[in-house]
Amino acid sequence: MTDIPRLIEHAFPLKQASLDSVHEKNVRHGHISTLHIWPARRPLAACRAALIATLLPDPGIPEKRKELCEKIGGKVVKKIERKKMPNGQIVEREKEVTEGGILHWGRETENKEVLDWFREEIKKAYGGRAPKVLDPFAGGGAIPLEAMRLGCEATSIDINPVAWFILKCTLEYPQKLAGKTWPLPEFILSNETFMREFFTKAKGYSKTETEKALERLGRKLKEGEQGTLNFKVTEDGSIEADLAWHVRAWGQWVLDHARKELAQYYPVYAELEPLKSTGGDAGSTKPYEKQPMRLVPLKEDGNPDIDALNKEFTKEYLADKRNPRWIVKPTVAYLWARTVKCKNCRATIPLLKTRWLCKKEKKRVLLTVEATSPSLSNTSGETPLLQYFDPNEPISNLSGNLPHWRQEGVTYFVTFRLADSMPQEKLRQWEEEREAWLKEHPEPHDEETRKEYYRLFPDRFQSWLDAGYGECLLARLELKEIVENALLNFQGDRYHLDEYVIMPNHVHVLVSPSGQKTLSNILQSWKSYTAHRINKHLERNGPVWQKESFDHIMRSPWQMERVRQYIRDNPKGKLQGKRRDDASTVMRRDVASTIVFGIDKDVPVKGSNTAQRRE
Known part of the structure; x- marks a missing residue:
């Protein structure tokens, strides 16, 4: 086709394309927008109109231009639309819609002969062959899709990998795999x-x-x-x-x-009520006492297990629809909010723009917030206090490669690592280099020599530990959950967990043993149980954890807060050789005030004096 004026340079069915594009925004079933949400997605109606008007030459006659525009977008007509308002009043309004054309959703198949006519006209304009259309910024694929619909050879490109995958699924796979099973x-x-x-x-x-x-x-x-x-x-x-x-x-x-x-992050609740009465049961439900909503337990597949709540009822009881039973209530929405931590009580506080869940003329629902006092509750109902190192109390030291100081009732910062988190060849290299360096630098050491020693050995050793060596088994969700469940199993009974984080190849914990339990016993139970479960899951044998762990007694509230911050920041650090995205992390802090949320449905409605707000 020679470089002659195109239809779009002189005429375009703008009104029709606009109306049909607005209508298309409400289409959900069968539209490519349902494949993936994409920003600034172009309406198919507008793309179809723009492509036809760009590919077809200008006929040069106003009447022909008008005829082509109507053939593309149809005619604009007005119709009366009736809408029921919230107050029950029916309001009539005049609305513009299109009739005919091939832009409105679904008319490309209803008026297939018109679409076929445009395909042939486009081929004629290009010497009897299908033109090639290139979209270098294809995004969601609306333009190349419509080009293919018009019989063109479409090529689409996008630098965004998500867009590229959308284009493959929208344009390429359906075309290549059509008719195959x-x-x-x-x-x-x-x-x-x-x-x-x-x-x-x-x-x-x-x-x-x-x-x-x-x-x-x-x-x-x-x-x-x-x-x-x-x-x-x-x-x-x-x-x-x-x-x-x-x-x-x-x-x-x-x-x-x-x-x-x-x-687990999307709880489902149930209410005690009879099944909806139908037929002969209408109006014959039995009286019953209203009970608070209950959290529905989950099955292994994550579906609500309502039968677990109704197991107290017999089959004969449940067979009678008039008898109340626990019925799952659909959740309308889950509201999420960013949170901050109070510097004093360390409660988690949501940042809410408003506490109104519903604020209509005849219905108002308010989210209530009630703060409790700071506590460290355990299963016995007592409130344990965090204790720090006391130089006046007896202390013991367990033998090992690392120092393990023990004192009754204190809080420990503990780190235990997977067996392969420090490769043996690295460890041998470190020991040989350290032994050779100490021979060349006999004690006593001056300040510069000590700095060099720490840089070459303790600091380098720590950097190797953080480098992400080994299989990093704990990056796998199912193995991370085994460790987390073990940590939480006797929480509040044998010990109190303050904060913890599970990284790909190690675990950090702030823990306070309870009663006669010792840190050594607690660590042994964690390691032995999780090692058995992990080996069973992986269908193999062998050591899972390093034999020795690092532990340190907390000496002051200031040091405790530093360690807490270290645990929180651990997932943000740099893992050399491992993407930080692969780190399965969990943090928990039970040493805090709590905030209890409720829903207040008895908020006074404008013009009503009967409803009372619940305190």
Whole structure:
């Protein structure tokens, strides 16, 4: 095509493109925006209109330009829209919409013959071949997608790896893999909800056929027999599906694993009430006493286990819909806020812009905040106090490569490391170099010599410990959880944990033994239990932890606060040779005031004198 004026230089269906782009923002099902949220995503309607107007030559006649613009975007018409207001009043308003064209969502398929006409016209303008369209900043892929829809050879580029992956999934994979099928992964075959939808939507089965297919599939999975249902089954008995269903299957896998790991951070509550009355039960529910909401325990897969709350009721009791039972209540939203720590009581305080959850004319809900006093509660109900080194009290020293001072009732800073966190060749190198240096520099040492010694040996040794050597097993979530569960198992009973952090190859803990328990016994129980569990999980034997740990008695509140800050800052430090993103870290501080949150639904509503605010 020679360099002649294009349609977009003289005319463009701006009004139609704007109206249909606004409508497209409300589309959720089937739109590429549902694949991934992308900033400044261009509406498909606007991209389609801009591409057609750019690729087609200007006809040179105003009537022809108007005809082309209407063919692209249709005509703008006005219609009356009725909307119900919060006060119940019906309000009518005039709204502009488009009729015809191929810009409105869904009309590209409804008016397929018009879209085909534009494809042919674009080819004619380029000598009978499809033009090549390059988008060097493709982002979410709206422009190259519409170029492909118009029959062009589209090439898209983006420096952002997330955008690149979106482009692969939006433009390349559906085109290359269209019409191909593969066996569904085994894990999804036992998901009844997924397979029911698969049989209904992908295979077009009726309700009866779907139930038979599920029954047959269940037997096949249980017995391992070859099914004879009316869908493609490979020799190993796997059901085949296209790319879209594989994306759904693996999306379900991601969802299941995410739920398992994150469910603890999204609590679900239940209320005691009868099932909703239907039919003959209407108005016949039995009277019952209202009870506070209960936290629903979780199953191993992260789903709420409502049966655990209802196990106190018999089957006969639950069979009667009029009887109250615990029913899961959906959570409307989880509110997150940044927090700061009080310098005095060290309570965690949320930074909230407002405590109003709902502030409407007829409904107001307020988040209440109640602070408690600082405490260190344990299982006996006592409040232990942090104690520091007392030079007037007896002290003992355990033998080892490191000093291990012991004093009753004090708080210790403890570090224990994985067995491979210091490679043996590094350790031998350090010992040989240290021995040779000491021979060349006999004591006494002056200030400069001492500084050189600490730089070459203690400081370098510490840098090796922080370098992230070894397998860094604790970067794996499941192994980190084993260690965390061990630390918390006897919290408040045998000891009190102040703060701790679990790094990829070591653990820092501030701990105060309780009663007759000693630090040595506590460390032994932690190490032996976690070593057994980790080896069992990895299906291997051998040492997991270094035999000796570092421990230090806290001497003052000032030193305690420094160690606390060190523990908090540990994940922010530099791991040489390991990405800090790989560090599985957990921090906890129980030595603090707590803040209890509640919901106040009895906030006075404007114009009402009956509601009283709860104190």
